Amino acid sequence: MEFFWQLMINGLSLGFLYGISAMGFVMIYKSSSVLNFAHGELLALGAYIFLAFMMWFKIPAIPAFIITLVLCFAFGFLVERVFLRPLIGEPLIFVIMLTVGLASMMKGAILLLWGGNLYTYPEFIPQTLTLSLGGVNIQPVYNVSFMLGVVFLLIFGFFFKYTSQGIFMRSVADNQRAALSLGVNVRRIFALSWAIAALVAGMSGIVLGVINGINVHELSAIGLKVFPVVILGGLDSIAGAIVGGVIIGVLESFTGGYLTPSLRDVVPYIILVGILMVKPYGLFGQVEIERV
């Protein structure tokens, strides 16, 4: 039974990480309906910038964290400006392939700067945060990441609900033309949503880096695992991303524990195909209505 709970806890925390990683992805999809294949590289970018500030410039963790988020924000803004704006209204495959190209470029650049080795951050999380639940110890990093995740969820909950920019973003997601005619600056909203998504991705990347170590290949693989998560949760629902992430994480953990470990990485995709066959728009997603 203890094995079960250990797997459960592992799965939940892993799933929560997937959920957090998927949040940025959903944000981009929600406002600009772009399927971002460069999401894993955005995660990696955040993790590496944080690493650079911690290791090279020896800045303490909290200021480094804030600087990283600011840089990621700026980077997201820039990406939208330079690469995605010219493609508004172009066929889907071009947009998808553009993000694939971007992913390849970013991966190349990161490998060029840092190489493909596994890095770890210096210890900066106090050990006093260890929690113990009925004999199962929970690592402090998981607690910190959980808290970070909740804080970000709350911030974005409030952001979407009460700030004008958040409401604009929701309106653009809902109906672009109606938003345009009501005076919403759609282009600025696109840029803003990319910037915020890159910021969230950077945050998730740091959390992932703290837990698993930092490696471009692994982080970009997680970027691809975001797809089952968001399909399960519905492509345009942030809460759905967390739920989907948790489900996928728990399933992965149990497959790894009770079946064969090698099946672990494929299970999400098998589930994905199953869901697409049965309920194509996800558990919480909106059904698209289309007219000729």
Add this chain to the structure above:
Amino acid sequence: MRALKFRRCGNFHESYREELNVFETDFGRFWVVIGFFFVFLILPFVATPYVLYLVTNIAIYAIAVIGLNILTGYTGQISLGHGAFFGVGAYAAAIMATRFHMPFLLSVFAGGLITATVGLVFGLPSSRLKGLYLAIATLAGQFIIEYVLIHWEEVTMGTMGINLPRPTIFGVDVGGDVKFYFIAFIFLFFFLWMAVNLMRTRYGRAFIAIRDNDRAAEGMGIPIFPYKLLSFAVSSFYAGVAGALWAFFTMTITTEPFNLGLSVEFIAMVIIGGMGNMSGAIFGTVFISLLNEGLRLMADILINARIFDQAALTMAPLKEFAFGLAIVLFILIEPRGLAEVWRIVRSNFRLWPFSY
């Protein structure tokens, strides 16, 4: 004998039949003859083994890219799983040749047929999904097929790989660089010819109608789902045949090359060449292959020069970067690809000096 047509400066079609002509002018036919001459009679006898290897590789990839172009460029369905389909073809042919001792041609076509079946299965989601959902479904297909290839060890030998026998046609040995070069190009021309003509039939026109607007196509009486599946099957058949040829070409296969990177490379070839254009598929394949080889050669030169040992080590990521940059630049600057660039160049020559 009718008069030859070489230059035209407008659209002079008088019947639908003329619209369907493969070559608009005899100039096109002339160039095809020159191309045949060059490919079959000149190149194999002057090229170094390295160039020959490169060109054979391009020919084999081009078959797969033509197939993907039928699916993506003409039917408008995105597939991120063609790298895996290519692998299925390679493995199917290898297994047919080693376990069941099938002759070369039969195992290549068996590889194609098996891949077409697999492609059909992964095309099933297209009944309800389109656009990005289909892209995600085929992405999942890529990972699942890769997993099966690695872990179904009784059949695929897992990470050990399979060694293939030398290919023979009716007892004649066709292995080796030069002979296989001819085989690859005969296959390429045959499949190119099939694809060009497929697009002139009712099936091809139905594909194009589905690409342009699937609801409207349905309204006009085209049963969308069977046609989408057909497109998936034809496209995977092409990928499978190409994979099978590739397996016989390299003589030994492992699961490693058939990853997502290969799928992305295929799509990049289609886009950079020009979607919905058969010559584009060839252009794109040549471009990406030469880009890869060029960057690799650069790395070799740097290593041999012994100046930039450190820089040479970083060439692999630079290759990745350049590949991404090529995709991004083409999409931003010329989304219709090299075929469109070629068309513009041609029409500039034809209309010179009055370019309007």
